Amino acid sequence: MIETCWHLSEAYPSFRLRDWAHMLGYGGHFSTKSRRYSTTLGAMRADRAQHRADEARAFHGLPPLPEGPVDKVGSWHVIGTGYKFSSEETWAETIREQRRHPRTA
Incomplete structure (x- = not known):
């Protein structure tokens, strides 16, 4: 099909088929953008995200999320x-010191 695009580009140079040969001659967007005829990319992304979330929850043994x-x-x-409070600062400093010099058993 790519080779056919190259040959047709010689006969029909205004179509610029050679530029789009590796997309099999189609110079438009790779997927639909119609809101009436087909689905939209946003709807496909939302469905995919929901599916992946459901899979992850099932894998970890969690119940599905409620609809809505x-x-x-x-x-x-x-x-x-x-x-x-100054007591909070004292506790924070104590914890930092304990982490800096851990006890060994």
């Missing part, structure tokens, strides 16, 4: 930084 909409977290907010 899923709430998504759209934003994150900082509610604070650092330690609130």
Whole structure:
């Protein structure tokens, strides 16, 4: 078919078949983009993601997720930084020291 595209490009240069020979002469998008006639790429991605999630849950012995909409977290907010009390800082320093110098049995 590739060779046929090359031969036809000599007879019909305006079609630019030689440029698209390795796509068998088709110069359009590789998949459908129609919203009415066929499925959309977004729908295929969503179905694939759902299928893979179901497979993973079944593999780990978890029940399937319930049908319906899923709430998504759209934003994150900082509610604070650092330690609130000096005792927290003391505990953090104690833990760091213990990790730095672990005891051997």
